[in-house]
Amino acid sequence: MKACDVLIIGAGPTGLVLALWLSKLGISVRILDKTAEPGTTSRALAVQARTLELYRQLDLAQAIVQKGHQVPAANLWVKGEQAARLPFETIGEGLTPYPFLEIFPQDQHEQLLIERLALFGVLVERESELLGFLDDGEHITARLISAEGRQETCVAKYIAGCDGARSTVRKTLDFDFSGGTYQQVFYVADVDAEGPALNGELHVDLDEADFLAVFPLAGTGRARLIGTVRDERAEHAETLTFEDVSSRAIDHLKVQVHKVNWFSSYRVHHRVAEYFYRGRAFLLGDAAHIHSPAGGQGMNTGIGDAINLAWKLAAVLTGKAPESLLETYEAERIGFAHKLVSTTDRVFSFVTADGPIATLVRTRLAPLLFPKLTSLEPVREFMFRTISQITLNYRLQFLSSGTAGHVQGGDRLPWAAANGVDNFDSLANMKWQVHVYGTASEALVKWCSERGLPLQVFDWAPAHEAAGLGYNALYLLRPDTYVALAESSGNVQALERYFSERSITP
Missing domain, CATH: 3.30.9.10 (D-Amino Acid Oxidase, subunit A, domain 2)
Structure with a gap:
């Protein structure tokens, strides 16, 4: 029996990004796919700007820009x-x-992700299928079958259904998948x-x-x-x-x-699936939502699902956050999925x-x-x-708090390049971090240092104001680079309250 922390069903871009992100954070994964080999043709082409921004954390953005x-x-x-x-x-x-x-065609995209995942010693287990699973509240016990008909049991802490529109994980959970x-x-x-x-x-x-x-x-x-x-x-x-x-x-x-x-x-x-999770089982990508190809949003949205869930699973599995953190995955992603399906449906209906x-x-x-x-x-x-x-954005959600400048908790951090410094460079770090544009107080410097929380201080420039950032304000960034807390006063007590109220250790 091969056990793991997270069992991933489906090795398309969504499953591969989830596996790669978790592996980079030291979480053990298994990733299965029923196909015999990676796809040689594909429908998804577009890699949107936000995906490339997030791919900096996986050192993928430059490679995709060069190859595509x-x-x-x-x-x-x-x-x-x-x-x-x-x-x-x-x-x-x-x-x-x-x-x-x-x-950047999906087949090339998948091959790049597979190559990077192999560097962590993780290989896609081909011609393997999920038959079903049980969630006992402590573990997932999954029944798997290989192409030769050999069955095995895998015990995992969590299971992620990245297995497409006909998802076995979704069907096992018996979630409605309404639409047309x-x-x-x-x-x-x-x-x-x-x-x-x-x-x-x-x-x-x-x-x-x-x-x-x-x-x-x-x-x-x-x-x-x-x-x-x-x-x-x-x-x-x-x-x-x-x-x-x-x-x-x-x-x-x-x-x-x-x-x-x-x-x-x-x-x-x-x-769109009725729910995106139950207990220790999660749905991502096409298993959770499918829509018209208008706007080239599908693959990018699945990758966004993976990145949103990955850091939360890692935080829970390493004891830095309570399991309740995982509830925010559905809360933050399902609303966007509904909006996306509605928008692409209207666009496609108009042009056809x-x-x-x-x-x-x-x-x-x-x-x-x-x-x-x-x-x-x-x-x-x-x-x-x-x-x-x-x-x-994830405004008005449990993990989002405050306003500073034109930026609210839950927003994507605005990009600003000033004085030869790109404020996104530090975001390659998959950790909580604090940004200050202007001057950081001694109390803030000390608080971050004592807790090993990276603090980035940028000399104030007109580009920061133009981007909507606040002078001397404090921005706490989640591991997926979204703003968790925006505090205009730069008060260190606001940081203390944020982590304490959510029982999260940075």
Whole structure:
């Protein structure tokens, strides 16, 4: 019997990030996947700015930026002509070190995570499945089966269901997974092609034809087409070929396909699990929430789930926090999942709606209004903040307290580079830490030193004020870099109360 602290079911990006984060914090894990080998094709492409920020803690951000492709802008097309362009590099400038959309296909992404996980001596156990598990309140006893039919029992402190839309963990917990299925069938095609839409940017067709988005891949003339199939063709999704796909949208975007390297079709659901945890079992990623690919949010949200849960599991397993800390995982993530599903559903419904009125709005009104709206800086910034997930916050939650400057407890710490110093550099440390922008009191310096709590003091600069940070304020940061406490006075007693009231040891 192989025991572990955390048994992870599913070795997609969500499960791999959870395993990697826990391993780096010294927690023993097992990670299983029923597939014989890592995926060689994938649907997820986008790595959002917030994911790259968090990946600094795993020393992954630079590798992904170097290996992937930076998308500088998104373009909307109507009736065969480009109608609007949204430049990421200018609207995200000053908000994040990564003011772009990063394209890094999921198969390459998973391989990178697997390689990094192996450095900790953890290998994915392939062709292994979870049959079921029991939670006795103290441990999880899981029944596993290998490809050869050999069964074994694994005893773990916790189990994490990262096993996708058909999650065995979720089914064992008997959680409702309500939602619906889009009538359209999606297709994905990796192609060698040419044309104005093969310029390294993202292009989306808003015509009355089937929805189509062209995502650039690394290398010249390579792209991924993601589109929809309607009418009677959608009734035979499992047998579709690229030749069955309507050429209207492809022609509208003036894409000349020379070679199809991979093609797949599938149906998309939009669902959120009733709960994200019970007892010692947790749901993450597609096991907890699935939605349309609009906005490239799915994989990034699963990775966010993993990072949110990982530091909490580590704190509980090392005796630095009570088990009640784990309740905050669902509280902080389920609301975002519901909002995300609702938002992506509205966006996708808009770009694929049938009927004369929908077509009029999409092809006539939207192209007129969109350029005018996106010419306004607040609108452009809102769009980038939303898509990049840097606006995601945990305000008004149990672990969030106080306000200082424009920053509230639960916010992502604003990024600011001043005097040659990047305030995110210290966030590579997976520990609680304190930031002060200005001057830290002697009492605060002493308190942090006595408890081994890292204290970062930044010389006050206009960039800090512009980012919304408060002069001489105290910001307590969680191990996942979100602001736990914002205290404008810099009072050390506020720190003392924060940890005492939550029974957490930094």
